[in-house]
Amino acid sequence: MSNPLPNPILLEIPEELFSERLVLKMPRAGRGPIIFEAIEASLDELRPFMSFVHVPISAEICEIDLRRDFAAYILRERITFQIFSRSSAKSTPIQASEQSLEQFVGEIGFRRLNWELAKFEISYWLDSRQAGKGFMTEAVHTITQFAFETLKAKRVEIRCDSRNTRSRKVAERSGFTLEGILKNNIANTNGFPADECVYARVPK
């Protein structure tokens, strides 16, 4: 192994990632209520494929999960970003009040991190009211670049139910290759066996 990665806890990870229209922000306490509100507005679209909406949720539970995500971010066990769309043109690290300039759009992050192999799996969800604007594709691009450049990723994966056409389109539009479809590898939210698509990108 040529350049072993330092302990990931020491790896500098920016608090914000910018793209043309979005800013991805590391978890920060206080966002629970807007996350909860976005989930509530998107329940029907999330329910077919996201198991986290099938347990009771509230603004408090979202806040608790958010603070857990913050802890996991520090420990580099799970890296979650909240996605905000920016109304202003290019990036300015110093913003006025978060609420006035930015709109919460969804979340994206790495949910399975293998630091030894530099292999990371992306997962994401979108507020239904923000669909159809290409936000998620842009976020996937941003986080994938970040993975290759900062995390020195050798492999970035997206996995989803083979019937989750919307998620598959995001993966495909983001330049990921369908490596295979694993039969009966996951359970869908109805509790039945489902096929899992494995999409991946590797550095050139």
Add this chain to the structure above:
Amino acid sequence: MCVRSSAKMKNPHLLELPSELYSQNLVLRLPLVAHGKAMFDSIQASLLELKPWMDWAQNPPSQAECELECHSEIERIAAHTAVIYHLFSLEGGVFVGEIGFSVIDWQARSFELRGWVDSRYTQKGLMTEAVNSLCDLAFETLEAKRVFMLCDKRNSAAIRLAKKSGFLLEGILEKSLQDVRDSSLWLDRCVFARVN
């Protein structure tokens, strides 16, 4: 209903039906009498497409009759003589049709699939999603060995749906039923099936 008990198969009375089944664009919900009005509206909007194939569409039910039908569906589900779900699009929460097993042989674990979709919501893959959800339920929860559907061989929409949903054409039953609109004519029916 007499079902010979088997060491391996559960008694149908003990099988639990989920109240909702989600797929990409659709949710299947167990029938409620409150769905009667929406069912009536959907049938009225779809008479042109339903009349060639469905005997019950020749004298379309009134809203009150639709509500009674929902009630009858609930009773049949409770008695395990049928498994029926109502289709709602996730976008807008609109009633878009029905799907179910209206003929069930519990002994053989053989289920006949029937359904219809509101004409304003065709060509969106909704019925394919519904068929997939219901077949998952049949094979995973109801211990189905066989799910089949019968359709008029002229019903190209149904035939396309069957093939898209992974059903195989087993054969054509010639002159097996009277035409729904002209009882002097006999029609040929396709048998499509998926087996476990």
